Amino acid sequence: MRIALFVTCLADAMFPRAAIATVTLLERLGHEVVFPERQTCCGQMHVNTGYAREALGLVRRHVEVFEEAGCDAVVAPSGSCVGSVRHQHAAVARRFGDERLAARAEAVAARTYELSELLVDVLGVGDVGAYYPHRVTYHPTCHSLRMLRVGDKPLRLLRHVRGLTLLELADADSCCGFGGTFAVKNADTSTAMLADKMTRVIGTGAEVCTAGDSSCLMHIGGGLSRLRSGVRTVHLAEILAATDTTAARA
CATH class of the missing domain: 3.40.50 (Rossmann fold)
Structure with missing residues (x-):
């Protein structure tokens, strides 16, 4: 194709x-x-x-x-x-x-x-041949969840990744608080929503939080970094593209 x-x-x-x-x-x-x-x-x-x-x-x-x-x-x-x-x-x-x-x-x-x-x-693919030996939790972003209705497709792909331990995120469908300019115009509300999301991400014990939108990962990742949580944010595409060689450098 x-x-x-x-x-x-x-x-x-x-x-x-x-x-x-x-x-x-x-x-x-x-x-x-x-x-x-x-x-x-x-x-x-x-x-x-x-x-x-x-x-x-x-x-x-x-x-x-x-x-x-x-x-x-x-x-x-x-x-x-x-x-x-x-x-x-x-x-x-x-x-x-x-x-x-x-x-x-x-x-x-x-x-x-x-x-x-x-x-x-x-493409009818479930197993993309990826290898990513890390503990990972998945955040379903609002637009993918509510506008595109991708459902569990990202999770289905992640479950096939060799070496990956997928950890369930509590209240996964709650917004992270980014929302583009929402985070700027409604900073206090956005920060409170982010705090809830970070608490749940950290509570999974994951090394990595992934999602299909860099914007949400930027918001969540910034918060996790400021907390010195040790949890990284990595785009879904990067995990699915990882192989034995690339994952070793991740």
């Missing part, structure tokens, strides 16, 4: 290892991955903060770039950004009267997947 990588702003600017791991994993499984270099922000942060008109041009560019890629599927290491493509792009186009763009956006969205969705639902 020929797959286009939708890298996302956060992976591109701050967490490139998640994007690199996505490519490494898919190529190891025998697929061709291409990177459309003209891609930019998908416009999610604009829509979420009330700047829908400013997002329109970004939606148009995203559609054009991934149409031109001519791939069977588009993948992103982010449930949040895939959620935006599926649930916001066509709506933004229609809001400003561009029905043709809305239809094109829907076509691109129909073949755009979060990583675990692509692996399980499209």
